Amino acid sequence: MEVGLLFSGGKDSSLTALLLDEFFDVTLVSAHFEVTGAWKHARKTATALGYDFEEVLLDREIARTAVEQMVEDGFPRNGIQQVHRHTLETVAAMEFDAIADGTRRDDRVPSVSRAQAQSLEDRHGIDYLAPLTGIGRNAVDKMVEKTLEIESGPSEEIPKGDYEVDLRALMAELYDDETVSQVFPAHTQTRVVARR
């Protein structure tokens, strides 16, 4: 069974790949808006971990709507949620038998309810796998520590490969840098470098 796993190069999606690869053929999929090329960092991590990789271009209009929502809200949560749903729909329509993501039990966003998961599965004739939704932050950290080598630092210095990078760049383009740092406060970011 071929699984397309939404991949950012971060801890959660990398760990999800390790969990699933005993059972499925895993391809890591990085979704982006063709703004910054940040998806290439995800490809680098995918190669280091030894997985197949695909990039997929999302609808630029979704990015614009999400950015407007985030600026209106003053925080990124609802915009990220919109983009995540659109990404799941996009990857579900690709050639995979199943799709997966690294959502954790404690994540506020992205979140996919049981009803949304079943709707996604029924409409696309695929399975949706999110094994970390049954595992909390502390245990996820232990699992990462045991299996993955990571680097961490301020969010603007660590080259992540997810669509958030594109959304921030688009926000800077449509508004300004000041707006970006208000909506996305600086935080410590991590990136997976290799398997342990």
Place this chain on the structure above:
Amino acid sequence: MEVGLLFSGGKDSSLTALLLDEFFDVTLVSAHFEVTGAWKHARKTATALGYDFEEVLLDREIARTAVEQMVEDGFPRNGIQQVHRHTLETVAAMEFDAIADGTRRDDRVPSVSRAQAQSLEDRHGIDYLAPLTGIGRNAVDKMVEKTLEIESGPSEEIPKGDYEVDLRALMAELYDDETVSQVFPAHTQTRVVARR
């Protein structure tokens, strides 16, 4: 990190062991009421899969209360839920750093909400892991097919190792066989025999 995984010898708890054993030291734990000795079937499966095994005796009073609840309801759901919660509390109080179970996304019972999971973790200073809560029935079946050898048949013929066997026997003792077959309608049961 030492994980105590609630184990029945069935597909879901066996698959959960395979998912977690790359990251943790897994011990399979079979909980029972010292009624039928059915837990020995779980031990047999645990040995076939190559895991450490422990049995733990539950409070007999919990079994009696659960049986009364099930007979009053006419179905086992609420009684099973009570016993599962008691089992989680019991295993959480043992020497493990984390506990786990094989609850699936589509299970009506047992179910453990996010709030209950966090309460269990906070009160006992452990982690609670339920990786199959993020995976639906079809995908679980595919994962089992790829990795486990199973036998299936009518529920009364397949020797399962979970507390349900003890609960049925206790119900027959306190009430009669007729009551048992009304509360637990016959269904196809499966048991894990070996790894593929």
